[in-house]
Amino acid sequence: MACIAYLNKFSAPNALEILSAHGEHEVVRVESDASLEKSFDIVSRAHAYQCVGARDEVPGSLRVSTEFLSRAPNLLVASASGSGVDVFDLEACTAAGVLVVNQAGANAQSVAEHALSMIISLYRYIGKSDLALRKGWSGSRWDFMGTDLAEKKIGIVGIGNIGARLAQICKNGFGCEVFATDPYLNEEEIARRGAKSVSFEKLLRHSDVISVHTPLTDLTRNLFDADAFSQMKEGAVFINAARGSIHSEEALADALDAGHLAGAGLDVWDVEPPPASHRLLGGLNVVATPHIAGCTSHSLENMAECAATQLITIFSGQPAPRPVNPEVLPRFRERYLGFFGGDGLDGLSTPKL
CATH class of the missing domain: 3.40.50.720 (NAD(P)-binding Rossmann-like Domain)
Structure with a gap:
């Protein structure tokens, strides 16, 4: 026993x-x-x-x-x-x-859905328009002109169970072109999971959306630093529903404040939960949740x-x-x-x- x-x-x-x-x-x-x-x-x-x-x-x-x-x-x-x-x-x-x-x-579907919901929320200004209505907004609906997810280029960092499920949803449901980088998988296996294998640098340069689904290790800690964010496509969206500290919170805030990135969806933080005064909670171009992607x-x-x-x-x-x-x-x-x-x-x- x-x-x-x-x-x-x-x-x-x-x-x-x-x-x-x-x-x-x-x-x-x-x-x-x-x-x-x-x-x-x-x-x-x-x-x-x-x-x-x-x-x-x-x-x-x-x-x-x-x-x-x-x-x-x-x-x-x-x-x-x-x-x-x-x-x-x-x-x-x-x-x-x-x-x-x-x-x-075990939680692949839930986390993939959560990442997708963050992408759509950012593309369609759902959080921003919801808050505006609650504050008495009475302007033009065209103030919230959104973007279709269809046929966008999606970059996935870490195409394990969660990353593969997101790749399938984006590719089959929205006609997206999906790129992925994963040091543990070869080109054929990445293709089998629904993505085209590319280098990390190419993924940064060509993706409209980058979604992170990799463990936090010595290799991935601060993987997304100021240099990585600077290489991302202007107007791109960054999603992290994996672990805090894979991205530098200060570097991400700088990239958002400079207008280089259009938005970010964050379910994970260096300190959880983050304080209300956190810099990344100060703007409307961040969709923030308290590590609940797998909580269904x-x-x-x-x-x-x-x-x-x-x-x-x-x-x-x-x-x-x-x-x-x-x-x-x-x-x-x-x-x-x-x-x-x-x-x-x-x-x-x-x-x-």
Whole structure:
């Protein structure tokens, strides 16, 4: 029997129902407002630790760090509720033989729809005209002359599950030409996902809309800086529903204030939620939301189901469907067999980025 600890709650109650119906594992809640002594009394005997993937929702002491791992000697699996794994130190987990998994793809439709809604809102001045009406506007409707999305050039940075879904919607639903850049995929695979593979520089220069759907890593941190924004097409729109810090907030504000970019749709921030005085919240050319792109009832239930079934799969001795650090699998298998014995874990699934 494995001990599965989860921080506060799963993304939806159906996860606990699935784990309970399986009935073979101990499932224990860790409360973020409990004392560290009480929390680590549970964590110290846990074989799996499930928590949300956004840093601002997890206290520092309960993020999976080297110190955390030193107090969790039995830990085999660190599982994120969504696709982001910001709260897990991947290097430390790999060194400790801990497999990190996520629920990549479970919220793809929801996030893709959210990104699309931001694009359309900016192109059709929905937020700006809504606010004008509420303030008593009585001018001409032509003050809000919009732009059609049809046949525009869409650039997608990171064409994993979410990026691929957005590519399909824009290409099939609006006749857009879709470009993509993704260091993990070859030209043929990017084409299969509905986009033309181009360099990052070409994507910047030719896209009417750029939408970011890549993890936050050392390689993507500040990927969109002043230089990148300056290379973007004049009048282009920038969307980020992935992670804050992939773009420089100051550089984006400068590009918007200078009129080089027409607008931005932001669901993620360096600090979440951003203060009301934030520079990017001061204008009407930014559509802003508080990291809710994946927050739909269907998405949360899907993520919860994926998390629960993946944990059951792993502790049944089968390969993890969505490993984030697959290089740890040989060491993980040794540790797993040390705890539970038996065979299995011989497969190696391809990580979904």
